[in-house]
Amino acid sequence: MDKCTLVTGGTGYIGSHTTVALLEAGYQVIIVDNLVNSSDKVLSRIEKITGLAPIFVRADLRDTSTITKVFKEYPITSVVHFAGLKAVKESVEEPTKYYDNNLGSALSLVKAMETSGVSTLVFSSSATVYSPFEDSPVDEGATLGPTNPYGMTKYFIERMLTDVALGDKDWSIGLLRYFNPIGAHSTGLIGEMPRGTPNNLVPYVMQVAIEKLEKLYIFGDDYETPDGTCIRDYVHVVDLARGHLAALRFLEKTKGSHIWNLGTGKGTSVLELIQTVEEVIGKSIPKEVVGRRSGDVPIVYADAEKASEELSWRAENTILKMCADHWNWQKQNPDGYQ
Ligand code: NAD
Numbered sequence: 001m002d003k004c005t006l007v008t009g010g011t012g013y014i015g016s017h018t019t020v021a022l023l024e025a026g027y028q029v030i031i032v033d034n035l036v037n038s039s040d041k042v043l044s045r046i047e048k049i050t051g052l053a054p055i056f057v058r059a060d061l062r063d064t065s066t067i068t069k070v071f072k073e074y075p076i077t078s079v080v081h082f083a084g085l086k087a088v089k090e091s092v093e094e095p096t097k098y099y100d101n102n103l104g105s106a107l108s109l110v111k112a113m114e115t116s117g118v119s120t121l122v123f124s125s126s127a128t129v130y131s132p133f134e135d136s137p138v139d140e141g142a143t144l145g146p147t148n149p150y151g152m153t154k155y156f157i158e159r160m161l162t163d164v165a166l167g168d169k170d171w172s173i174g175l176l177r178y179f180n181p182i183g184a185h186s187t188g189l190i191g192e193m194p195r196g197t198p199n200n201l202v203p204y205v206m207q208v209a210i211e212k213l214e215k216l217y218i219f220g221d222d223y224e225t226p227d228g229t230c231i232r233d234y235v236h237v238v239d240l241a242r243g244h245l246a247a248l249r250f251l252e253k254t255k256g257s258h259i260w261n262l263g264t265g266k267g268t269s270v271l272e273l274i275q276t277v278e279e280v281i282g283k284s285i286p287k288e289v290v291g292r293r294s295g296d297v298p299i300v301y302a303d304a305e306k307a308s309e310e311l312s313w314r315a316e317n318t319i320l321k322m323c324a325d326h327w328n329w330q331k332q333n334p335d336g337y338q
């Protein structure tokens, strides 16, 4: 192993899948996570899948002196920064918590990297940075305009990192704008572990499928879409993990800051998604159409050509495979890692 990567938020949903991809590609991985939204049980699962153990440091990213020590202790050459809070509704209710945690973590990390002379960074951004008025497919040049504090934190961090790369030409920074990550590792050993009642569609449907929740509420069927429900670009978390590896390999050879959408380029409606889950589980999901959820946009899907051209990355998994893998994880782990 000649490359050593720091994965912040590596015990979380996307971070754990990316850690598997990095270990399998021969990288040594150091995870820093404060476990605010994850479990350290994921570490033994990662080892079970890969036969390799990531090093784990339990720490808060905002603690710059501890993070700087991590850089001193291990031969880290690059960073993949996942750590952050991600619940849109909570961010509206508690904006300072989000600005403190997400901006504070990113700034602290960049300062520790500057002190340590490490200048290759991949950042988890989100399609939520785009203006809701942009037509799909959305490409990386589309107008930005996040509509909630969570999205704002992604926007501000993107700006900060772009300035860092402009100010010091040694930096190589990748801003990855994910669309709607779903699915799980095909072994069912790692997956998403929502705390409390899920906010997002697929985790919610899955909990209805295992009868933990009574029924799914469909937020509106009167949108201007073919079946009246909203359309999103769901992307398999294992495809996303490969996307991080592809971005890292690109940044190891190319300086400057770069933006890539990570999505499939295909839209799936809420009803189509539910039908696919029903096909996978072999039964009907109890459901009821209710009013629209505030802030929802009718149609959002990616133009993913830039990642294809520059990173040779394309999402490979179908929506059926995404739902089947998510279900496999949910069935095997009805209470997450508990
Ligand atoms: P997650 O909550 O599963 O993982 C985030 C991890 O960061 C958790 O393990 C949490 O404990 C850790 N963390 C949070 N604040 C921390 C801090 N101050 N110090 C140390 N660790 C901290 O979320 P995820 O779905 O894996 O998302 C990873 C990243 O991707 C996040 O930045 C998220 O905003 C972004 N993203 C997620 C989605 C999505 O729908 N899941 C979409 C777009 C972007």
Ligand code: WQD
Pocket (backbone or CB within 6 Å): 086, 088, 125, 126, 127, 128, 179, 180, 181, 199, 200, 201, 202, 204, 216, 217, 218, 219, 220, 229, 230, 231, 232, 270, 293, 296
């Ligand atoms: C998808 C569709 C809902 C739940 C969110 C964040 C975004 C990004 C990904 C991080 C919508 C409908 C949902 C339910 C429903 N995260 N729905 N019943 O809103 O596209 O994106 O996650 O960056 O920032 O906003 O995803 O899964 O919440 O919703 O009908 O119980 O499902 O109305 O049309 P969204 P989602």
